[in-house]
Amino acid sequence: METPNGTHVLERAINGDSDAFGALVEPHLPMFYNAIYRILGDRADSQDALQDALMAIHRDLPKFEGRSAFSSWAYRVCINNALMVRRARVRRKEDAMEDLVSQNPDEGRPMDADASLRWSTDPDAFNKIEHKEMREKMMAVLDKMSDAHRVVFILKDLEDWTTEAIAEHLEISASVVRQRLHRGRLFVLERMRPFVLGRPT
Amino acid sequence: MNLMPSCKDVRENLTEYMEGKLPLSRRMGIRIHLMMCKVCDGLLHTLQTLPTFAKEVLRAPAEAPAEAKETYDRFLKNIRETSKS
Numbered sequence: 006m007e008t009p010n011g012t013h014v015l016e017r018a019i020n021g022d023s024d025a026f027g028a029l030v031e032p033h034l035p036m037f038y039n040a041i042y043r044i045l046g047d048r049a050d051s052q053d054a055l056q057d058a059l060m061a062i063h064r065d066l067p068k069f070e071g072r073s074a075f076s077s078w079a080y081r082v083c084i085n086n087a088l089m090v091r092r093a094r095v096r097r098k099e100d101a102m103e104d105l106v107s108q109n110p111d112e113g114r115p116m117d118a119d120a121s122l123r124w125s126t127d128p129d130a131f132n133k134i135e136h137k138e139m140r141e142k143m144m145a146v147l148d149k150m151s152d153a154h155r156v157v158f159i160l161k162d163l164e165d166w167t168t169e170a171i172a173e174h175l176e177i178s179a180s181v182v183r184q185r186l187h188r189g190r191l192f193v194l195e196r197m198r199p200f201v202l203g204r205p206t
Numbered sequence: 207m208n209l210m211p212s213c214k215d216v217r218e219n220l221t222e223y224m225e226g227k228l229p230l231s232r233r234m235g236i237r238i239h240l241m242m243c244k245v246c247d248g249l250l251h252t253l254q255t256l257p258t259f260a261k262e263v264l265r266a267p268a269e270a271p272a273e274a275k276e277t278y279d280r281f282l283k284n285i286r287e288t289s290k291s
Contacts, residue, residue, distance in 0.1 A: 023286045031278070038274035039266035052277045059281045136263070143263045162257035163264060168225060180227075187221035190253055193260070198252075 015075065019066050026063060033076045037083045043159050044087040046148050051087070058086040084164065088174065091156060139200070146196045150189060157182055158189035211235045216246045220253055 017025035030037075037058065042051045062079050069078055147155055156175070160166040161182075168186075172179040209231070211219075216239050222228050223236050240247045270278070 021289050023282060023289060026285065027282055034274055034278055035268065035270040036266040038270050039264070043264055048273050052273055055274060055277045056281055059278065063281075063285060139263050143260070162260055165257075183221050183225060183227065187218075190221065190256055191217075194252060194256060197259075 015066075015069075015071070026066075029075055030059070030062065030079065033079065036076070037080060040080060040083050040164070041087040043147070043163060044084070044156060045091060046144070046155065050090050054087045054090040055083070057090065058083040061086060088156070091152070142200050143193075143197065146193055149196075150192050154185050154189035154192065157185040158193065161186050162190070209235050211239055213239075213243060213246055216240070216243070217249060220246075220250055224250070224253065 014025045014028050018029050038051065038055055041054045041058065042048075045051045045054060058079075061082050065082070069075065147159075150158070157171055160171050160174075161168065166174075168179050168182050172182045175182070211232070216223075216236050219228060219232070219236060223233065226233075228236070240250060
């Protein structure tokens with residue numbers, strides 16, 4: 006990244022120029038914090054993780070070799086720090102996950118007609134409700150999800166990690182990752198569907 | 207053994223099915239079930255679109271929230287003070 010006077014911002018940041026560090030990080034701050042908050046779902050924890058991530062970025066900047074974009078590298082640092090904070094904390098919540106499958110035995114019969122509606126992602130669905138409200142609802146749903154299911158859902162469906170990478174990081178089997186992912190998906194789907202589609206009156 | 211899985215069986219296994227991790231016989235049973243069951247096929251479609259939907263809904267806002275800015279400002283202040291001393 007070049008400034009008008011030709012000075013390399015990254016180089017300046019590595020050499021301790023805090024303004025240059027700010028110029029590197031600040032444009033991506035919303036994205037970095039968003040990634041952290043999606044994993045942790047708690048402001049205080051997210052602030053801790055962001056601070057840890059900023060420290061790690063600042064400390065490891067000399068090791069950044071520029072093979073990827075700075076934002077991609079720093080984003081990964083943020084994710085890793087969020088996961089570290091998550092690992093360190095004791096989540097207070099009980100597992101609120103409901104076993105949707107076992108609670109809705111169908112004895113081989115189809116679900117009710119309402120469940121047959123496909124969940125559209127077309128613009129009309131979003132027109133039904135403001136994006137901000139939808140986001141708040143989604144965050145509330147994630148907040149109700151158990152930590153074990155939430156982290157798998159976020160890493161797989163939002164961060165596009167492979168099942169194997171998640172399994173390795175969380176030290177569980179790939180099969181357990183898929184089970185948690187499936188339950189997490191059903192948990193989200195069941196709670197967001199009426200919000201997106203509306204209930205028949 | 208019933209080769210045709212029930213809706214419950216299918217719904218329990220759709221993520222494994224999507225990842226191609228089921229044995230061939232189970233995969234084929236689910237595929238045939240999906241061809242005949244609009245409800246389960248709809249659920250499969252919904253699960254497939256869920257990541258796109260979630261990414262859109264949970265995308266980063268244009269501005270970082272106040273608590274993020276506060277943490278960032280505090281950090282920047284600290285490194286400025288450290289570099290001066």
